[in-house]
Amino acid sequence: MAAPNNGGIMEGSSSSDTGVIVLDSVTGDVKRPQFGTRFLKDPRQVFQHNAWDNVEWTEEQEAAAKKKVLENGQPLPPEKQEEYDSRANEYWNEFYTIHENRFFKDRHWLFTEFPELAPQCSLNHESHPEVSGTGDVQQETLDQEHCRDVAALPHTDRDFPGSSAKYRILEVGCGVGNTVFPILKTNNDPGLFVYCCDFSNTAVELVKTNPEYDPERCFAFVHDFSDLEANYPVPDGTLDVVVLIFVLSALHPNKMHTSISRLARLLKPGGVMLLRDYGRYDMAQLRFKKGRCLSENFYVRGDGTRVYFFTQDELHELFKNAGLEKVQNLVDRRLQVNRGKQLTMYRVWIQCKYRRALFSHQKEAT
Numbered sequence: 001m002a003a004p005n006n007g008g009i010m011e012g013s014s015s016s017d018t019g020v021i022v023l024d025s026v027t028g029d030v031k032r033p034q035f036g037t038r039f040l041k042d043p044r045q046v047f048q049h050n051a052w053d054n055v056e057w058t059e060e061q062e063a064a065a066k067k068k069v070l071e072n073g074q075p076l077p078p079e080k081q082e083e084y085d086s087r088a089n090e091y092w093n094e095f096y097t098i099h100e101n102r103f104f105k106d107r108h109w110l111f112t113e114f115p116e117l118a119p120q121c122s123l124n125h126e127s128h129p130e131v132s133g134t135g136d137v138q139q140e141t142l143d144q145e146h147c148r149d150v151a152a153l154p155h156t157d158r159d160f161p162g163s164s165a166k167y168r169i170l171e172v173g174c175g176v177g178n179t180v181f182p183i184l185k186t187n188n189d190p191g192l193f194v195y196c197c198d199f200s201n202t203a204v205e206l207v208k209t210n211p212e213y214d215p216e217r218c219f220a221f222v223h224d225f226s227d228l229e230a231n232y233p234v235p236d237g238t239l240d241v242v243v244l245i246f247v248l249s250a251l252h253p254n255k256m257h258t259s260i261s262r263l264a265r266l267l268k269p270g271g272v273m274l275l276r277d278y279g280r281y282d283m284a285q286l287r288f289k290k291g292r293c294l295s296e297n298f299y300v301r302g303d304g305t306r307v308y309f310f311t312q313d314e315l316h317e318l319f320k321n322a323g324l325e326k327v328q329n330l331v332d333r334r335l336q337v338n339r340g341k342q343l344t345m346y347r348v349w350i351q352c353k354y355r356r357a358l359f360s361h362q363k364e365a366t
């Protein structure tokens with residue numbers, strides 16, 4: 001959906017809800033299959049549902065998207081680029097001053113796609129790793145092994161928020177807490193501690209003043225994750241999960257490698273980095289008009305916030321260079337439909353899980 005005064009589109013409530021409901025065989029709870037299972041077989045039926053999963057693009061469609069991106073790809077002058085970079089957090093502050101916590105909605109797909117956020121609830125999740133990508137078929141086994149391995153690791157003695165926790169999650173670019181609060185609500189593990197940061201102090205203030213914010217289980221702080229000099233409130237090697245949801249795309253592409261490498265150092269051996277973000281030729285990219293491009297596949301919206309559109313290979317390189325191993329790297333191509341206006345919207349999201357190898361723990365421990 002389009003943000004008011006926005007040249008682009010951001011992920012809000014509309015992201016990836018397919019309406020497919022499945023009951024958990026053990027608990028009877030409602031769960032949602034990964035990436036959904038509603039496939040469009042007959043194009044004449046396109047307006048019969050609000051969304052279709054794993055949509056194949058034709059060669060012509062791909063070529064038309066490429067052409068459009070090239071046509072509108074003339075970059076803005078360097079001084080404008082510099083301004084958007086140096087004032088990036090101010091633009092996001094303005095965004096949250098206007099929208100407060102009304103823009104991004106809680107993500108219902110979180111625990112289906114990322115069971116690592118609530119591992120004790122995840123053993124029966126449906127997995128469709130074959131969808132459009134290079135997913136690891138043994139993912140579920142790995143998740144379970146990971147939980148056991150991480151639990152067996154020694155914890156640091158240093159005192160820091162959540163230092164006595166057994167399972168630590170950090171969300172980077174948390175906004176107003178649309179991921180953090182669902183985690184706190186869903187993951188009832190008494191050993192859980194959740195950290196969350198954002199470089200917008202307006203957003204962090206909204207998290208801290210939310211009635212669901214519990215300082216016994218959560219620590220929110222202002223932090224620019226592209227600033228390599230800035231300290232984190234936890235020592236390196238102490239996090240089980242780092243999660244980035246539509247956040248890396250907001251960073252200047254030149255800063256992505258170093259920022260991901262810095263975050264990777266915070267992970268315990270065996271810890272995972274989870275990402276969901278915009279994919280190349282997503283509808284939001286194709287809607288950018290001339291005069292909004294900063295560099296290849298990187299744009300500025302009407303409100304000054306920026307967005308990059310990734311390929312799977314680019315993300316793989318970023319994580320691999322940070323020393324992480326691939327667990328999953330998938331593209332989620334969804335066709336969203338506005339039945340009232342008879343509009344079709346082709347969304348492209350990429351989802352990644354990359355793990356810090358366990359053997360580096362053995363090195364550290366000796």
Ligand SMILES: C[S@@+](CC[C@H](N)C(=O)[O-])C[C@H]1O[C@@H](n2cnc3c(N)ncnc32)[C@H](O)[C@@H]1O
Nearest residue numbers: 092104173174175178198199200224225245250
């Ligand atoms: C598209 S919003 C997503 C917010 C949230 N993850 C969600 O899914 O609701 C991107 C967020 O990243 C934050 N952000 C952008 N660049 C950042 C940086 N360098 N360091 C920390 N946060 C950043 C913005 O302030 C904003 O809250």
